[in-house]
Structure formats: structure tokens, C-alpha cells
Amino acid sequence: MQDYELMIEAYTKAGGLASVFKDSNIAHLVVHKNKVIGKNLVKGLILEPEETASGVDIKLKVEKGIKIQNPVHLCFGVLPKEGIQEINIKAKIEDGAGIKLLAHCVFPNALKVVHKMQAEIEVGDNAYYEYNEVHFHGEDGGIEVIPKARIKLGKNSHLVTNFFLLKGRVGIFDLDYETEVLDNSSLDMTAKIYGYADDKIKIREAGKLIGRASRGLIKSRIAVKDNAISQIINELIANAPEARGHVDCVEIIQGNAQAKAIPIVNVTNEFAKVTHEAAIGRVDKKQVETLMSRGLEEEKAIDIVVGGMLK
Amino acid sequence: MEILRIDKISLNLEGRQILKDLSLSVKEGTIHSILGSNAAGKSSLAYVIMGCCGYLAQEGRIYFRGEDITSLSLSKRAKMGLTLAWQEPARFEGLTVRDYIAVGMKEKDDALIKQALQKVLLEPGDYLDREVDKSLSGGERKRIELAAVFAMKPKLAILDEPDSGIDILALDNIVKMIKELKRQGTTVLLITHRQEVSEIADQTSLMCSGFIVKEGKPKEMGEYFKERCIPCPTKIFPAQENGQAKGGKN
Numbered sequence: 275m276q277d278y279e280l281m282i283e284a285y286t287k288a289g290g291l292a293s294v295f296k297d298s299n300i301a302h303l304v305v306h307k308n309k310v311i312g313k314n315l316v317k318g319l320i321l322e323p324e325e326t327a328s329g330v331d332i333k334l335k336v337e338k339g340i341k342i343q344n345p346v347h348l349c350f351g352v353l354p355k356e357g358i359q360e361i362n363i364k365a366k367i368e369d370g371a372g373i374k375l376l377a378h379c380v381f382p383n384a385l386k387v388v389h390k391m392q393a394e395i396e397v398g399d400n401a402y403y404e405y406n407e408v409h410f411h412g413e414d415g416g417i418e419v420i421p422k423a424r425i426k427l428g429k430n431s432h433l434v435t436n437f438f439l440l441k442g443r444v445g446i447f448d449l450d451y452e453t454e455v456l457d458n459s460s461l462d463m464t465a466k467i468y469g470y471a472d473d474k475i476k477i478r479e480a481g482k483l484i485g486r487a488s489r490g491l492i493k494s495r496i497a498v499k500d501n502a503i504s505q506i507i508n509e510l511i512a513n514a515p516e517a518r519g520h521v522d523c524v525e526i527i528q529g530n531a532q533a534k535a536i537p538i539v540n541v542t543n544e545f546a547k548v549t550h551e552a553a554i555g556r557v558d559k560k561q562v563e564t565l566m567s568r569g570l571e572e573e574k575a576i577d578i579v580v581g582g583m584l585k
Numbered sequence: 586m587e588i589l590r591i592d593k594i595s596l597n598l599e600g601r602q603i604l605k606d607l608s609l610s611v612k613e614g615t616i617h618s619i620l621g622s623n624a625a626g627k628s629s630l631a632y633v634i635m636g637c638c639g640y641l642a643q644e645g646r647i648y649f650r651g652e653d654i655t656s657l658s659l660s661k662r663a664k665m666g667l668t669l670a671w672q673e674p675a676r677f678e679g680l681t682v683r684d685y686i687a688v689g690m691k692e693k694d695d696a697l698i699k700q701a702l703q704k705v706l707l708e709p710g711d712y713l714d715r716e717v718d719k720s721l722s723g724g725e726r727k728r729i730e731l732a733a734v735f736a737m738k739p740k741l742a743i744l745d746e747p748d749s750g751i752d753i754l755a756l757d758n759i760v761k762m763i764k765e766l767k768r769q770g771t772t773v774l775l776i777t778h779r780q781e782v783s784e785i786a787d788q789t790s791l792m793c794s795g796f797i798v799k800e801g802k803p804k805e806m807g808e809y810f811k812e813r814c815i816p817c818p819t820k821i822f823p824a825q826e827n828g829q830a831k832g833g834k835n
Binding site: 584 | 638658663664668674675680688733737
């Protein structure tokens, strides 16, 4: 089987729909290690990948006023047991433009694989940018994932990021996303990760609400068991009038796992307000007992509670 | 025929005696109410019957359909046909109302799930795909809890204060639903502090300070409760003070 077919197979296992790669109305880009092995563009979208020694540099642009109708599908991965993949993205979403990206990152056989992503994203005024990233890892845990993003959001714009790593071992994970938000714009960042064995999870998601009436929501849902470790830093800074933000972190631990939540809330304008809530602990006893009172065994009840939180 | 028999159970929590030598018998196919003021031990009794963590009776036995269930786990009791509608139902992020109701069903039946929601005056189209999380009000969660019990079709349903947090318009339907539970073959142990709700039962046990202090017809017990228990400043049944009340009838 060729790399392309193997990538699509792994993509499907990660929850993606293979049919999107056959639809000419849906833009896509498939990158295996440092090779671009599949690409389709649609009108208004500029997507220029350039292969490098260790990955791919990607220029993405959506021109002024263009709204890409269908989600753009990205598939990144390394199929062999060892390898490195460095993805550098420079994205510009011009004024009045909009795009939704759905990225699947697949590393099904990783024993010693490093996946790095460095993104610089500029979203103009009255624009919309949504980035969803779903990871599918193998069961060996020999993977290191390091995604970094610096995002600037113009006025009256909206940013959504969703990161999901729920299938397979996490390995070592170190995410760092930071966004600046201008007037009347909003950011909505969510990360959901399930770690076990000796997985190590580190997340920093930060929002700077520097524009008047800017909005920010940072949400983390993490479950760790066995000897897994997680550290979540959720940071919201508000220094403009009428800026509003909320940080919401829930971590469930089982076994010998360890979890740490560090909410950082920094408000420097008397007319701004940021709230936060964080909860770390074992699965809520009442939730489990409620499901057990309907006839579920304890283990199954815990699975449902954790699965719901990570859904 | 007796579906539930409790023989002289006692429960201590953190050095406090919550249930004292309590005995109770519930007939199959009936609605049996437990009427008592706040802090009488009603919810603790429900948790002991259900086998919740930390609520295992230190003394006494519990029999369900003739079988001693005192040392059985919560799951095993539920699998035998026993369930509890919680006074303050839990929230479940990511779990839809449809899936929550289906948890207790032997086979997922969408039509029955919708019917159960309609019984509690919730429009299925508006609720099935919503999550059982903080976006629902306390009253909505309460009604969904009752719908889940209805759809489970248990042999014995313990309803812990099903009327609390329910608006007056919905209360009539809750009462109808409790009666329908009985019609569908479920025995109901109805825990309440409201005389008028207790009066829909076939039999009432009056509870005070961890004891069943009186048992009889609901109307009669309700009047006693209204005249003697509600005004009582101590909330300690008088006979208890001289050691006469030992879980029996007075």
C-alpha cells in the first residue's frame, strides 16, 4: 500500500471521513513526514506548501471577503516507527474572510517520533478562523508532540481552536497557544486530552484581551490515569474596558496520576472582568453512584463520566 | 406480598446516629410514603436501601423480594430492579438527555425515552440532544431524573423528594407519573416532607430523628404530621425521649 492510502487509512481511524479527499469542492492537504502527497484547492483559498528537510512550510491565505464554504481538511502524519515532522504555518485571514480547518494528525506506529508545529496566524477585521486538531496516536507512547501558535485577532472577529487527543497514547505533549484579541472580538480555545501509562501533558493556552469589549473563553478537559502527569496553565489577561473572560479547567485523575492546574487571571482595567474555575479530583462520586443506581458496574460508570467530559 | 423489608437497621455517620433500629415493610405494587421533616433521616434511609458508598448499615438487615441484599453493591441492587431518583440529581457534561435516560434501560428504546419525557412535561424535541449539565435548571434535571426512572421500569423505585424544585404546574404531572409507575408494576417508596404529596400513597410511615415513629393510612398520618410534627420545635418524637420508640408503631 502506498503512503497516501496508509495515511488516509490512519486518518479514517482518527475519525476523519476519507470521502472528503475525493470531493473537488473540499480543499485538502495531506503531508507525510516532509512530503506533500495530496492537495486540492478551492476558489479563494491560497495554500502553498513547501517541503523542507524535516517537514513542510505552509503559507495559507484567505483573501478579503472570501468565506470558504466547506471545512478545509489537513492530514499530517508520520507512518514509520521513527521520524520527525516539523510543520510551520503562516496563515493570513484577510478582513471579512472566514475559514474552518480540520486537521488530523496521525502517528499510529510511533516509537520515536517528534511532531512539531509552529504557527503564526493573523486574522483580520470582521473575520472568522476556526482550527480543529484531532490526534490519533498508537499504543506505544513513543511520540512527542509540540504545537505552538501565536495568533493575532483583529476587530469584530472570532477565533475558535479545539484540540483533541483522545485516541492512543499521548506520549509527551507540550502545547503553547497564545492569542491577542482586539476590539469586539472573541476567542474560544478548548483542549481535551486523555492520558495514561506514563504520558506527560503540558498545556499553556493564553489570551490577551487588549481590545475594548473583547471576549475570551479558555476551556480544558483532561483525564489522566495510571502514572500520567498533566499540567495545565490557562492564562487570561484583560486590560481593556468591557473585556470579559472566563477560564474553565476540569481534570480527572485515577490511579497514581498527577494533575496540576494553574489558572492565571490578570486584570488591569477596572471595567474588565475575568473569572475562573478549576476542579481536579477523582471522578465525582455522585455521578458514578447515579449511573450505578441504574445498573451499571462502577468501571463502566466511570468510563461514561470521563467519556462525557472529553466528548 | 412484601417487596422490601428492613429489619432494625442502624446507621452512624461520623459519630452521629442517623438511623436507629429502624424497621419498615413495603408491599409490592403499592406507593408507600415516608413522611418527615427535614433532617429526619429520610434521604439517609434511601441511600442505605440503595447501598450507596458510606451508607452501609452497621446493624440490621435489608431484604428485597425475600433476598438479603444488605451486603450487595449498589450496581447489584440496581440490577435486581431497585433504583433511586436522587433528590438533587447529578450533572453530566457531555452526556445527552437521551443517553442518560437510556442508561437504565435493558434495550435502548427511543419511543419509550420520548414517552418518559412527555410524562414529565418536557418536549422531547427540545431536550433529547441537550446535555445533562449546568445548562439545565434544577427543576428540569429533576424531571429528567424521574423520566429516567420511568423508562428503567424498576421493580422498586425510591423517589427522594420528587416534588422539591418542581413548579406547581408540573407537580400534578409528577403525581400522575408516580401513579403510572405503580400502574406499570413498579412499587414506589416515596420520600417527602409534604403532606399533600404523601397522601397519594397507599400507606405512610412517619419518620422522625432516624426512627419510623408511626405508620398508617396516608390521610391520618398526614394530619398527625401537620398537627404534631410541623409545630414541634425539637423535631424529636415525644416517645423517643423516654425510650419508647424503637422503630415500631406508636
